[in-house]
Amino acid sequence: MLKSKPIRQREPGKNPGLPYLLPALLLLAWFLTTHFQLLPPYLLPKPTDTLRALVRFAAPGATGPYGGTLWVHLWHSLGRVCRGFGLAAGAGLLLGYLCGRRQGLNRIISPFVHLIRSVPGIGWLPLAIVWFGVGEKNTLFLISLASFFPIFTNTVHSAASVSQQIILAGQMLGAKKTALFTSVILPASFAGVAVGLRLGLGIAWAYLVLGEMTGVNYGLGAVMTDARMLGNTAMVIVCIVVIAIAAKITDSLLLLGCRLAAPIEQEKAGGNS
Amino acid sequence: MRSDLRQNSPAPVSPKPAPLIRAEHIGKSYTAADGNLLPVLQDISLAIEQNASVALLGPSGCGKTTLLHLMAGFLQPDGGQLYYKGKPLGELHPQTGVLFQSPTLFNWLTVEDNVAFGLKRAGLAKAERQARCAGFIRRVGLAGFEKAYPAQLSGGMQQRAALARILVLEPEVLLLDEPFGALDAMTRRNMHKLLFELRKDIPFTTVFITHDVEEAVILAERVVVLSQRPARIIKEVTVPFTPEESLDVDSHAFADIKKQIRTLLEQTE
Ligand SMILES: Nc1ncnc2c1ncn2[C@@H]1O[C@H](COP(=O)(O)OP(=O)(O)OP(=O)(O)O)[C@@H](O)[C@H]1O
């Protein structure tokens, strides 16, 4: 066979470094701003000081403010996110599939859900505090309420968009009732549902911080509030970074889980590029 | 040889075998978006013998798919009655396979798993499933593509896989809804040949929809010409060719039949 050189087009937007461009610029700006002391340290601490605070926070047994306490706080926060997200996913998937496949039920439930959704999440905070007090339950309530909506809406939409012909094909091949749901409707709608789950998980982290700031003993949000009151801006930034990383990791894990459950998504993503 | 997947009791012995599918004065209407009743089928009476090959030919939107779905048991007629082996057609019966107008392979499954889907639902063990599927995948010319996903196949290959997925269940009736409409001429001709070969090996009854007169004459022994909506049967034309002859689309006899049917169709407009 003739061996020709593969034509390598310069594909714009395919450079693997692109996603890191903006963070790198931001870091540079941060470095320069503090180096030339354009802002006082209580507004913007030095990147090196912040890094030192992070190391102290993470290193087990470290002394000094917040020394070595990262893991216990992270553990509590992660637990809350998982519980809140788990509740939201359970309710969102169940109701979503029911509404997506049952037009009558959808007409009863969806308008009401959309009505509630129009209240911004923070608007629930005062009521949540009245109902559940500050702390644990209130945080769980906020997380699960906020992450319920994208999961529910995406599930309803994806379940309703499974084409009638695909369902007929499944029935024709002998899939009835539960088998039809698990072997046809579920996988056919899975891609859209996964999008909803990812959105929901992202929102869970956002509302975690909101809930924890109202007062819990352990949790990244609690550290943030505490550090802010003590004027320890470096620690506030450290917490933001830790939350970003943790959220990114849980998102990747969720994505991985989805891909294991539905390998075709991977294939498609690979095939289209 | 019929498989153990079939559960129906043997038909009662009679001097002349009853047609496999019989439609008697079928009528069907839909409720249109504006709430009005849309009559689609009007007084359709039709008999399809065992192992026959019948084409339904009619103008676009006249109700062909509706008629096919009635035969498959996906829909119930408003009036009239459908019979399957002399008995009123009840719920979806497993002896029918439908090849749909647009590809309906499950895009989350490989070709192999798509073909095995029905056998799995029927509760066959994995080894047995694999053995049967491999045979049919080879038969439709997809050997080597067992692990491919539908998105990685061409349109013709997808319809081949869909065909294998149905045939592996050994249906008595194959209902085809313009399955080759989206394929190019060459691929379509290959599909026609494939159908001929398959029917030689495993006899099954075919009812298929097309709006291509040539395709109807090639594949069918009988062409049922339908009118504009609401569809009535205008005429049934018998095609006097053997399968080999009907692949010879350039012969005079072929052209004559085509012309006859085309004239009928033009009268519907
Ligand atoms: N579920 C439905 N509800 C309301 N109207 C419908 C429905 N299904 C089909 N129709 C209408 O019934 C008529 C016949 O539809 P059908 O799909 O049977 O036609 P067809 O002959 O298969 O058309 P085509 O050649 O385009 O495939 C069309 O006018 C269509 O709009």
Ligand SMILES: [Mg+2]
């Ligand atoms: Mg149609």
